[in-house]
Amino acid sequence: MEKTLNFLNQNHDRFEQELIDVLKVPSISALPDHTQDMQTMANMLRDEMQKIGLDNARIIETDGHPVVYSEWLSAPKKPTLLIYGHYDVQPVDPVDLWSSPPFEPVIRGDRIFARGSADDKGQIYIHLKAIEACLATQGDLPVNVKLLFEGEEEVGSIHLEDFIKEHQEMLAADYVVISDTPMFREGYPGITYGLRGLAYLQVDLRGTSTDLHSGSFGGLVKNPINALVEILAQMKDGEGRILIPGFYDDVLPITENEHTKLSKLPFSAREFAHNIGAPTLFGETGYADLERLWARPTFDINGIWGGFQGEGAKTVIPAEAHAKVSMRLVANQDPADIAQKFTAYVESLIPESMEAAIKALHGGFGYVTDLDNPGLLAGVRALEKAFGKEVDFLREGGSIPIVKVFADIIQAPVLLMGYGLPDQNAHAPDENFSLNNFHKGIESIVYFFEEIGELQV
């Protein structure tokens, strides 16, 4: 271990230079003009994998951008990690708002600025450099590893689920490790143990065959906008609790342990509100702010429209009214079940004078890793050793649908050990990554391999 840590020190500058080199490649998966860059980036990763001593490094074609895969499986009776990341990046528009060109990496202070620095090239390089250091100094790894880097994460991982299903045996593992999330605060390592899911639906109401004059018909017909607001107003009570029957049936409650851990995180409601220009925050009664944000489901109307939206006053009773709604879900809510419960509830509220269509547009499962999971605890110990600080236990309010796909198909816990920072601007101008997190991250993964290697399989 001593030798490995020395290796990290001695190669500190080279690691940064190598990161700079990969950040120069504009591997934007969404733009057809960058197909060649995607290939270049995949080749560089495969070459790097070979160079550091990983086995079977290869590019595997999909119906979209290719997957880069490699493995090191010479630790018999030791656990196997499937390390997932992505080498594609977001587009860079509006490019004018960048302080320096997005594909000309620049170091300012502790941060390296470039598209893909935090999301996700800097984070996959943490794993590659940790593996390199171990293999170079110890000749082997204390765990088995499989590396799977895709090129379509920023376009919805459209071919990955099929890929995982088709390569289930190749990808078999005891733990899935993903480094693609931010820490909660600078200097403090974090581990994300929960994600929210999603059920997204559209409601279309029709009252009449055509728009009507509100003078000639008002009072005698049900206005579909009035009906829609009356229906949607019944989705939550005044305390922010969702009223859809059965909605909370499968919700995993927040444990005392979680509550204690989440309450340790510094959170200023005033600052949060100020940052988004809100007079004050609002959430479900009985829960702390971060619980409302991460560990409790929501009901939001994402869009609504109907009738006259122009300047002035048009006295119309519209024929139709529409809304898009979504519910952030938590483990163990099933998006299909929730969509069905929402639909049934809305249908029960529709006035008889109205026709309705309710369609599910999108859905995904939430996810939570047990806080007592031995792999998670190994990650916690490794992070604390490297960063010298207690780990922040985090959840995420958004969804990373592929996490649940991994968990279900690989049938392994997913550990989200992320090294980004809250102000990393992942999908915005001036994306950046902390070099301190990069180097401590590599160290933490070295420790992590060792910690995991001691677990029973």
Added chain:
Amino acid sequence: MEKTLNFLNQNHDRFEQELIDVLKVPSISALPDHTQDMQTMANMLRDEMQKIGLDNARIIETDGHPVVYSEWLSAPKKPTLLIYGHYDVQPVDPVDLWSSPPFEPVIRGDRIFARGSADDKGQIYIHLKAIEACLATQGDLPVNVKLLFEGEEEVGSIHLEDFIKEHQEMLAADYVVISDTPMFREGYPGITYGLRGLAYLQVDLRGTSTDLHSGSFGGLVKNPINALVEILAQMKDGEGRILIPGFYDDVLPITENEHTKLSKLPFSAREFAHNIGAPTLFGETGYADLERLWARPTFDINGIWGGFQGEGAKTVIPAEAHAKVSMRLVANQDPADIAQKFTAYVESLIPESMEAAIKALHGGFGYVTDLDNPGLLAGVRALEKAFGKEVDFLREGGSIPIVKVFADIIQAPVLLMGYGLPDQNAHAPDENFSLNNFHKGIESIVYFFEEIGELQV
């Protein structure tokens, strides 16, 4: 009287020909290309007034299209009628949908088809021909009359209120008579004794300074669309009753007399619903259908918008949400008072985490003529004598703002003796007017002059 009725019979065909002549003039007030036609039409009316023996017939310029005025004031101690109508017509688009060209009048069956036939040239000619018949056969009229025909009714009577105020003395009268409304059913004369008013407002809600991601912020901020639907859902209860405090304070209740009269009108809810493509009708509990439509106030959301309205699923919590709402009012509700009450109520419902702007966009008073008004009863007797049928007592769900202006400035009851029919297509292709109503209408006005002439002033 015998002589006057004979005169009507003898001049039956000429009257129709004269109507055809004025219907040929495309006096479309909304289109600048027709300014000359407006002048032509005004000149024809002034000439006609002079020809039939009205005094002081003249064209009075306004800041828009001119007013045509004339009078006959030689019946001392008799009541004075101010007869208002308009000589401008609606545009004709879509002209392809007309069965015959809109300004080439054609008689098919009992109907004459032309733009302006019902709205309102046919109806103002009823008055001109009645006056002509009386003056030609009796040498005088049993009442004093003032005729005021404007050229901007179809563009909102934009200069008429000022005109009335400026010519208050010239226009002084005991009754205002307007023939510009439809009967309820063919063959049955009708008198419209009530109109609804209007209060139209816009509500703008802002939750945050920018749109937010529903995963990263959902649960911790109040969504302005959610807030808007929750507010707007509290405007009416499940029985269609409006919940704005004080909303009904000034509402004139429906009298037993009215209720009896309105309940005599044939109304098929099923047919009404079928015609507008509604599964069924819906209205305020405790009132008959026509009362809901004509004599009770409403609350309608005329437009609503916010967030994502495109294809698919965008998980946004929008910064803003908007709605346009209107309330049809009844006498004696004051639109400014109602706008203020709505505003106060909405403000009381706005969550503290939300900023709101509420602005009144438009308003107008409702109107009702007392069913015992002697002028109204004179009109009823006249209509019943001419048509040989009991008069239908009607109200209108929409608003004719100028009615309340006349009532307030002239300080006289307004009598809405209309000769159109429900299928007259007033603002649509194939506008038409019943020739039976034209001729019986002239007769009814002859009787009406006589009936009114017998009233005390």
